[in-house]
Amino acid sequence: MQTHIKMHTKNLDFFYGDFQALDQVSIDFIENRVTALIGPSGCGKSTYLRCLNRMNDLIAGIRVKGLAMLDNDDIYDPSIDVVTLRRQVGMVFQKPNPFPKSVFENIAYGLKVNGMKDKAKITRIVEKSLKQAAIWDEVKDRLNESALGLSGGQQQRLCIARALAVAPEVLLMDEPASALDPIATQKIEELITELSSKLTIIIVTHNMQQAARISDRTAFFYMGKLIEVNDTDTLFTKPELKQTEDYITGRFG
Amino acid sequence: MIKQRLIVQKVCFSFLKIAALLNGAALAVILYFIISRGWRAISWEFLSQAPRDSMTAGGILPCIVGTMALCLVTIFVALPIGVASAIYLNEYASQGKLVRFIRLGINNLAGVPSIVFGLFGLAFFCIVLKMGVSAASGGLTLGIMTLPVIIGASEEALKSVPNTYREASLAMGASKWQTIRKVVLPVAFPGIITGSILGISRAAGETAPIMYTGAVFFTPDLPASILDEVMALPYHIYVLATAGTQIEATRHLQYGTALVLIVLVFGMNLSAIILRSKIRKNLRI
Numbered sequence: 094m095q096t097h098i099k100m101h102t103k104n105l106d107f108f109y110g111d112f113q114a115l116d117q118v119s120i121d122f123i124e125n126r127v128t129a130l131i132g133p134s135g136c137g138k139s140t141y142l143r144c145l146n147r148m149n150d151l152i153a154g155i156r157v158k159g160l161a162m163l164d165n166d167d168i169y170d171p172s173i174d175v176v177t178l179r180r181q182v183g184m185v186f187q188k189p190n191p192f193p194k195s196v197f198e199n200i201a202y203g204l205k206v207n208g209m210k211d212k213a214k215i216t217r218i219v220e221k222s223l224k225q226a227a228i229w230d231e232v233k234d235r236l237n238e239s240a241l242g243l244s245g246g247q248q249q250r251l252c253i254a255r256a257l258a259v260a261p262e263v264l265l266m267d268e269p270a271s272a273l274d275p276i277a278t279q280k281i282e283e284l285i286t287e288l289s290s291k292l293t294i295i296i297v298t299h300n301m302q303q304a305a306r307i308s309d310r311t312a313f314f315y316m317g318k319l320i321e322v323n324d325t326d327t328l329f330t331k332p333e334l335k336q337t338e339d340y341i342t343g344r345f346g
Numbered sequence: 347m348i349k350q351r352l353i354v355q356k357v358c359f360s361f362l363k364i365a366a367l368l369n370g371a372a373l374a375v376i377l378y379f380i381i382s383r384g385w386r387a388i389s390w391e392f393l394s395q396a397p398r399d400s401m402t403a404g405g406i407l408p409c410i411v412g413t414m415a416l417c418l419v420t421i422f423v424a425l426p427i428g429v430a431s432a433i434y435l436n437e438y439a440s441q442g443k444l445v446r447f448i449r450l451g452i453n454n455l456a457g458v459p460s461i462v463f464g465l466f467g468l469a470f471f472c473i474v475l476k477m478g479v480s481a482a483s484g485g486l487t488l489g490i491m492t493l494p495v496i497i498g499a500s501e502e503a504l505k506s507v508p509n510t511y512r513e514a515s516l517a518m519g520a521s522k523w524q525t526i527r528k529v530v531l532p533v534a535f536p537g538i539i540t541g542s543i544l545g546i547s548r549a550a551g552e553t554a555p556i557m558y559t560g561a562v563f564f565t566p567d568l569p570a571s572i573l574d575e576v577m578a579l580p581y582h583i584y585v586l587a588t589a590g591t592q593i594e595a596t597r598h599l600q601y602g603t604a605l606v607l608i609v610l611v612f613g614m615n616l617s618a619i620i621l622r623s624k625i626r627k628n629l630r631i
Contacts (some may be wrong), residue, residue: 095628104513106585146517148513148516148517151512151513153440153441176519176520176521177519177580179516179517179518179519180518180519183517183518184513184517186510186513186514186517188510190510190511190513190514192511192514192515192529193511193532193533202515202518202528202529203518205519205528206515206518206519206520206524206528207518207520228359255518256517256518256520259518261517270430293450294369317450
């Protein structure tokens with residue numbers, strides 16, 4: 094089967110001031126697949142994720158070297174509009190962070206800031222996004238109520254719906270289930286699997302079972318370096334390096 | 347041992363409690379003092395007429411209107427500039443030399459004595475800008491004096507907006523300005539408004555900054571424009587109590603005026619609180 098590389102980095106270095114947080118990281122992300130980034134805390138996986146939609150730009154004193162590509166565009170090229178990039182590469186955060194607005198307004202926000210004015214179209218996309226995020230049935234009668242009244246798991250699926258509304262091509266997820274209970278986590282995992290038929294997903298997770306369950310490919314980070322990346326099944330059953338094996342079998346980390 | 351510890355704890359708590367109670371007591375004493383001596387002066391005539399007979403009779407309408415005019419100018423000057431500065435300092439500026447310099451300026455502005463603001467206002471607004479003694483000059487002087495308070499309150503309000511809101515908005519392809527305008531400001535707005543009104547109500551009671559710049563001893567006319575001189579409540583109290591023709595005979599008028607000023611300031615503070623809770627409800631926080 095022909096696979097298309099949706100995003101890739103080549104020899105990506107990242108510095109916070111003098112501290113080098115990423116060292117020569119090269120990964121290919123295949124279109125419409127789920128790639129999991131695993132590794133112990135502080136290994137650079139979240140930093141790497143935030144390089145992919147340039148959220149790190151918000152931090153003062155950072156420096157990026159190397160190549161990060163979305164299709165054929167270098168996302169760190171000066172001609173790239175960061176605002177457009179972030180619409181193409183959406184993000185879901187660790188803690189559910191809905192705006193203190195109604196359920197409807199939360200989803201419509203991304204459409205409005207991107208210039209959509211047609212109310213009927215906005216309503217249609219809000220409904221479609223909520224259905225895609227498998228939360229429509231739970232919120233369809235309370236679209237005008239505050240999103241902050243939803244449970245944690247519902248809020249996180251709302252945030253996923255909000256990210257989907259602007260039709261991103263890639264979705265970055267930074268430990269999206271780590272603040273949720275097991276049932277809410279299961280729903281998010283099912284959702285990720287479903288979404289991956291139409292969307293390239295890159296997910297940071299601390300939970301190795303989760304990585305094994307939901308991802309097609311897994312990348313293992315340690316101390317700012319990419320140690321090993323492979324098909325998830327291969328990486329978990331026949332890791333090439335001892336370091337990877339030690340981590341996934343729980344011998345360190 | 348345990349007993350001794352409990353006793354020490356009791357003594358300390360009692361001390362803290364007394365310290366806290368003293369605040370309330372001070373307010374209660376001030377209120378009692380002013381209300382008990384001033385309420386007899388309050389009448390419809392007192393609130394709706396100009397002073398008569400060398401300010402020993404009649405009302406204080408020009409002072410009420412004058413103080414309100416000064417407050418309005420203060421709001422128009424200090425609120426936009428203060429909030430804009432706070433947004434710049436908190437949301438846009440990188441923490442470099444310029445920002446440190448601006449902050450230093452703001453902190454020092456807050457420490458300048460109010461009489462110095464009065465002299466500056468006289469020299470700059472009244473004379474250099476040729477606005478004379480007027481509600482505009484007085485309001486501008488009060489405005490500059492209030493700026494640090496408004497900037498401080500607004501920055502606190504902006505800081506209390508969780509960063510996750512900003513990140514979520516930016517991650518959806520919103521620009522920085524859209525994020526500030528549509529996500530950050532609505533959440534920070536109640537805090538900004540409350541802090542600002544508290545600052546302005548403080549300015550409403552100031553005497554020193556307006557005695558050379560905006561307020562006059564006596565004028566029976568209500569201001570027709572902001573370039574007119576005005577009477578003001580705090581300055582009127584000062585005049586009656588120190589420079590009037592019959593200081594003792596006008597005591598009840600002095601306390602009556604003080605009472606009106608306090609009610610006015612309380613009214614502003616109360617409206618700030620009501621406004622805040624209303625906006626919070628609309629925001630669905």
